[in-house]
Amino acid sequence: MNKAALYITAASTVSHQPTFGNPGFSSTLGPIVADNALISPDYKAYIDPGLLRRMSKILRMAVACSKDCIAQAEIEQPDAIVVGTGLGCLHDTEKFLNTSLTVDGLLPPTSFIQSTHNTMAGQISLSIGNHGYNMTHTQNTLSFEHALLDASMLLREGDRHVLVGAADEHIDILEDIAAQLSFEAPARLTSGASFFVLSKENRGNAAAILTDVHTTGGIENAEAEIDAFLIRNGLNASDVDLVFHAGEPVQGVKGNVPYLPLSGVYATASAFALHYAVDSLQTNASLKNVLICNALRKSNLGLILLQSVEA
Amino acid sequence: MDSLKEDLKKQIIEQLNLEDLTVADIADDALLFNDQGLGLDSIDALELIVLLEKYHGIQLTNPEEGKEAFRSIDTMAEYIRKRKAA
Amino acid sequence: MGVCITGIGVVSAIGMSVEENLSALREGKSGIGPLQYLQGTKASLAGEVKASNEDLRKSLNVGTEYVSRTSLLGLQAAREAWGDNKRSGVIRTGIISATSVGGMDRSEVFYKDYLSQNSPDYQVLTTHDSGSTTERIAAELGISGYINTLSTACSSGANAIMLGARLILQGTLDRVLVGGSDALSRFTIDGFRSLMIYDEQWCRPFDESRAGLNLGEGAGFLLLEGEKSLQLTGNRPICNVSGWANAADAYHQTASSPDGKGATLAIENAIRRAGIGLNEVSYVNAHGTGTKNNDHSESVALRNVFGDHIPPFSSTKAFTGHTLAAAGAIEAVFSVLAIQHHLIYPNLNYQDSIAETGLVPATLLETGAEVNAVLSNSFGFGGNNSSLVFTRYE
Numbered sequence: 001m002n003k004a005a006l007y008i009t010a011a012s013t014v015s016h017q018p019t020f021g022n023p024g025f026s027s028t029l030g031p032i033v034a035d036n037a038l039i040s041p042d043y044k045a046y047i048d049p050g051l052l053r054r055m056s057k058i059l060r061m062a063v064a065c066s067k068d069c070i071a072q073a074e075i076e077q078p079d080a081i082v083v084g085t086g087l088g089c090l091h092d093t094e095k096f097l098n099t100s101l102t103v104d105g106l107l108p109p110t111s112f113i114q115s116t117h118n119t120m121a122g123q124i125s126l127s128i129g130n131h132g133y134n135m136t137h138t139q140n141t142l143s144f145e146h147a148l149l150d151a152s153m154l155l156r157e158g159d160r161h162v163l164v165g166a167a168d169e170h171i172d173i174l175e176d177i178a179a180q181l182s183f184e185a186p187a188r189l190t191s192g193a194s195f196f197v198l199s200k201e202n203r204g205n206a207a208a209i210l211t212d213v214h215t216t217g218g219i220e221n222a223e224a225e226i227d228a229f230l231i232r233n234g235l236n237a238s239d240v241d242l243v244f245h246a247g248e249p250v251q252g253v254k255g256n257v258p259y260l261p262l263s264g265v266y267a268t269a270s271a272f273a274l275h276y277a278v279d280s281l282q283t284n285a286s287l288k289n290v291l292i293c294n295a296l297r298k299s300n301l302g303l304i305l306l307q308s309v310e311a
Numbered sequence: 312m313d314s315l316k317e318d319l320k321k322q323i324i325e326q327l328n329l330e331d332l333t334v335a336d337i338a339d340d341a342l343l344f345n346d347q348g349l350g351l352d353s354i355d356a357l358e359l360i361v362l363l364e365k366y367h368g369i370q371l372t373n374p375e376e377g378k379e380a381f382r383s384i385d386t387m388a389e390y391i392r393k394r395k396a397a
Numbered sequence: 398m399g400v401c402i403t404g405i406g407v408v409s410a411i412g413m414s415v416e417e418n419l420s421a422l423r424e425g426k427s428g429i430g431p432l433q434y435l436q437g438t439k440a441s442l443a444g445e446v447k448a449s450n451e452d453l454r455k456s457l458n459v460g461t462e463y464v465s466r467t468s469l470l471g472l473q474a475a476r477e478a479w480g481d482n483k484r485s486g487v488i489r490t491g492i493i494s495a496t497s498v499g500g501m502d503r504s505e506v507f508y509k510d511y512l513s514q515n516s517p518d519y520q521v522l523t524t525h526d527s528g529s530t531t532e533r534i535a536a537e538l539g540i541s542g543y544i545n546t547l548s549t550a551c552s553s554g555a556n557a558i559m560l561g562a563r564l565i566l567q568g569t570l571d572r573v574l575v576g577g578s579d580a581l582s583r584f585t586i587d588g589f590r591s592l593m594i595y596d597e598q599w600c601r602p603f604d605e606s607r608a609g610l611n612l613g614e615g616a617g618f619l620l621l622e623g624e625k626s627l628q629l630t631g632n633r634p635i636c637n638v639s640g641w642a643n644a645a646d647a648y649h650q651t652a653s654s655p656d657g658k659g660a661t662l663a664i665e666n667a668i669r670r671a672g673i674g675l676n677e678v679s680y681v682n683a684h685g686t687g688t689k690n691n692d693h694s695e696s697v698a699l700r701n702v703f704g705d706h707i708p709p710f711s712s713t714k715a716f717t718g719h720t721l722a723a724a725g726a727i728e729a730v731f732s733v734l735a736i737q738h739h740l741i742y743p744n745l746n747y748q749d750s751i752a753e754t755g756l757v758p759a760t761l762l763e764t765g766a767e768v769n770a771v772l773s774n775s776f777g778f779g780g781n782n783s784s785l786v787f788t789r790y791e
Contacts, residue, residue, distance in 0.1 A: 357593060372593070
């Protein structure tokens with residue numbers, strides 16, 4: 001299938017690293033350590049105080065990144081807003097759950113309203129007054145890849161610019177749950193949000209070309225799946241300059257970098273990896289084909305293939 | 312100084328997460344749901360109903376009924392006094 | 398040929414199968430009543446599926462106890478829609494489910510034990526996340542590959558159908574099982590009570606005296622096939638899904654705009670996508686939750702689009718309760734049945750029209766109606782508005 005190229009024309013990430021408003025960050029980041037707290041921008045610069053006062057961490061991150069992206073891409077409005085989240089608005093979910101189980105009288109509704117997974121996408125549309133397609137994908141570790149695939153489809157259906165991103169937030173109980181379920185995290189559990197503008201055309205501002213994105217659930221043979229993905233894009237493993245991976249490294253490529261030590265672990269950390277890869281393509285001219293291989297959860301495989309714009 | 316009104320202001324700031332406001336910023340007659348006043352919305356109206364029950368033991372089950380009572384700090388204080396006297 | 402529907406499945410308060418749902422719809426029999434299975438809630442009425450988790454596990458032959466009711470209900474409907482279809486190495490098959498709260502029905506039991514330190518079973522939390530409810534359904538049906546979950550509150554089910562149709566048209570998939578599932582939970586019941594839009598009496602969609610919704614639970618699934626798949630399976634299309642649209646209201650976090658902006662956009666764009674005229678819409682299965690705000694805003698949107706020629710419309714929420722993410726999928730199945738059996742469903746509990754809009758829904762079952770195209774609306778929190786159009790297969 002010969003698909004038209006799609007361009008990443010903006011990227012913005014809030015994480016435990018100095019990623020926000022810091023182009024070129026990929027050449028300076030080291031692994032995150034225990035005392036790296038979430039680095040929050042001045043949210044008041046991005047979000048209306050009337051909305052901000054109610055917002056939990058995940059909402060603040062998502063809306064700030066979105067607004068930053070729209071400014072970077074120099075567009076008035078995206079045609080659509082597509083968001084991925086593995087666990088949704090955990091803070092408000094736990095807060096309302098707690099209230100519901102412990103309070104006898106009337107219950108304050110705000111945390112319930114903001115507990116739904118689509119609160120982020122809804123708040124973004126509300127913040128910028130957008131009436132376009134508004135979608136939220138939640139498929140575990142593949143939530144972001146599904147959102148990205150949806151965004152790609154929208155551009156092929158005629159949209160010009162789609163705002164697409166992902167976010168997940170850490171709450172304390174996750175540590176307890178991870179320990180009890182013997183989940184051996186490859187890095188510490190963190191929060192993060194990464195948003196992008198995916199565009200049909202390059203108006204001279206494209207940071208990378210999104211060549212392809214693919215998701216597989218219930219996977220049996222990851223290697224065969226990766227090979228087939230590269231082949232459908234006319235590539236061999238040896239054509240891939242760099243792989244950012246969660247899970248096993250990819251055989252036969254020129255280089256592998258595990259991304260979880262940089263982002264920390266959350267369900268949509270592959271969105272961090274995408275921004276990291278886009279930033280790397282911009283700062284390192286020797287890179288041409290870059291793959292993000294997400295097997296954070298072994299039974300699920302997410303693949304995102306990027307190409308440098310000059311290529 | 313009317314302590315009921317002071318309490319109400321404190322409670323509203325807390326219940327509605329009005330982080331940037333202090334008691335001194337809220338005038339007794341400021342319109343709570345007007346953009347020139349506090350700019351509250353329908354979700355806040357529900358939170359105010361919870362506040363009335365939680366701090367003042369007053370039950371208001373019809374959100375419509377709150378509209379008049381929640382016009383300003385003045386009307387809220389008046390509503391609470393009336394309900395308590397009844 | 399477009400995107401064809403070749404299988405349907407549904408479970409709701411009015412029945413465990415398509416056949417049971419259809420006969421309750423024909424008889425005007427609501428499934429809303431006092432709760433029998435979900436304990437400890439303050440709701441006096443809800444549309445509960447008349448089966449315990451244990452009943453469902455047994456009849457579905459699910460061995461593990463670590464499965465949410467959301468997954469069980471989803472599996473019940475998905476199996477019926479899937480029917481005797483076989484896995485195939487040639488037909489690229491996917492599944493998209495929709496849920497608003499995933500495995501919350503089990504997580505809230507865990508959390509209660511967790512708060513009181515009453516030996517909480519952490520293993521239960523493996524069924525919490527919304528994606529896992531779909532992965533469970535996929536595993537039971539033997540579907541791998543494209544497995545996805547959408548969560549856009551009350552419009553989720555409709556969005557799953559829309560996404561499935563788009564994936565087929567783009568050639569990403571040949572066949573896809575689409576639908577939605579949500580189980581009743583204390584969390585959602587308390588949530589809607591906190592918003593003061595949970596009616597303690599029967600919900601009364603589009604009635605002047607409406608005072609809120611009754612929640613329900615259930616699942617709906619539809620098997621969508623494109624041309625290639627149909628050639629290989631030889632399945633007979635029941636009807637087409639030919640129009641879809643999603644639009645953001647961008648008005649308020651929970652309330653719909655008084656001018657019905659998002660809803661109007663969704664309805665108009667879905668009909669345009671279907672390529673039919675406004676006068677060709679035979680029936681509208683409305684979102685009609687019974688809240689003051691939704692029914693008013695939806696009425697305004699219908700008026701915006703259809704002017705004085707609004708087709709017969711009704712909400713089936715008074716039969717099933719509002720099943721949240723499942724609603725769009727359950728009502729899609731009802732829409733397909735309306736075309737298949739020439740039916741227009743009655744809007745139960747209706748007496749007087751809403752003063753500002755004056756719209757009168759269909760209140761009696763109509764049989765033998767010429768139903769060739771059905772518009773189905775699903776509107777959710779965050780101003781998420783979706784409309785679908787189903788048309789007779791020619």
